[in-house]
Amino acid sequence: MSGFTLPTGDSYNECINWIEEAIGKKHIKYYEYNQFNNIEEIGSGSFGTVYRAKWKNSHSYIALKSFFNLNNVTIKEIVNELKLQREVDFHENIIHFFGITTQNQNDNFKKYWLVMEYANNGTLHEYLKRHFDTLNWSDKFSLALQLAHAVLCLHDEGIVHRDLHSKNILVRQNTIKLADFGLSKRIDESYRTRSDLLGVVPYIDPKKFNIQPYSLDKKSDIYSIGVLLWEISSGQLPFDEISSYGLIVRIPQGLREIPVPDTPTAYVNLYTECWDGEPDNRPTISQVVAKLKQCHNLWKYSSI
């Protein structure tokens, strides 16, 4: 997908032209819709529905992401996702984008679908729910490190995810696949309604609740990683039994999850640093990667 001009403006037509031109010049691979088969819905989010499908006679699945309706906002989401995706598509812990397919609808409108890598184990949340009992500490370190590597790749490219939580991190076999970073910018633009916040409050940098307006940044991603490292160590959703409203008040006052017994101390220390209320006290993502490697080594030697 390299080497093509990005749209300078944000209008609907410009975005459509950008996609069509990229397809025409073969910077984005185009797939014929009627070559997909066994199409089954797997989930939906606020912008559209995701299906899994097979391509021609292939045995493996791909994911097809549709959008509810193609208006100014959704088309910008697609272009934004494509622009960011192409910067980081090489990384094995980031979901791969394969191309685009389109379907002509009755009203003469074209429906655009993103063709993406399929994560057969679903979200990290579902994966932990199903497999937690069989995971040992080496597996947990591996998940944590893969997540940190994916975010390192984003931060290195100047991309802030802003919406890291266990329901938009996907897992293929046992490999973390980060998704949805193209769509996360809207949170900072206050697109989220109160009901959208359900379940994601524990992962959001508490500065966001204290300071209005507060622009989520790389250190906000580190906060979310702290919570996710705890989740990997516990197999539980953070603060599952406290209402979002209660959390919005209590997390900025210092409420944090309790370490799970038998968690390696260095790992507890690391996620505690990550979820520090003060962004300046949080490590950078490179430091998180380095410290996770150290923790893993310490744990390996201490358990011989």
Ligand SMILES: Nc1ncnc2c1ncn2[C@@H]1O[C@H](COP(=O)(O)OP(=O)(O)OP(=O)(O)O)[C@@H](O)[C@H]1O
């Ligand atoms: N590439 C994929 N492979 C497997 N499952 C996927 C894939 N992409 C999405 N899903 C599933 O489909 C669901 C919907 O994904 P989608 O990206 O549309 O929304 P979301 O991230 O859950 O929500 P929102 O867009 O509102 O933040 C996900 O929760 C996940 O279970």
